[in-house]
Amino acid sequence: MLSQQDYEDAIKYNALRQNFIDRIDRGGTAEFVFSVNYCSNGLFWRHSRKIMTTKSHWKEYYFGKPGYKSRLSVYPGSFNINFHPSFVDFCSTLIFHEGSHARDNFYRNFGVFNSRPHAMDIEGSVAFELFSELRAIDNQIRNFNCDNSESFKSRVERDRKRIVRELVTLGW
């Protein structure tokens, strides 16, 4: 079982990070996730504000085929006690946010866009990305528990409000 101390050690020592990630129980998302890699290389990522990303399989992306697992990347920005004060916050982003994107990719679940005849046409559009983000954030919020820190929870709630505002601005 990983602990808050393991997380804080991984914040301190770069070399522990991939091992820390590998030991996280991915729960139900394991079936949608091919790999989780720590991307530490170079100054670029060190100064990037990127936290984690989910990359779908190329067959899913280009041909719209369901059933492919995604690759998750974890950037140095996620090992930050201000961004993820607790180990559980880190897992919230990894499992419930990125894991939700991976599940969407796997099932090609486009939410509101599923009912549209030409879902491919809007894939990659701003609204498409915002709705995808909204689904991931809602999944994260649904899975918050008392071990999540208050500051993290309120930032995710703020992100949600910002996304909804942007969608309204776009006319949704």
Ligand SMILES: [Zn+2]
């Ligand atoms: Zn996201």
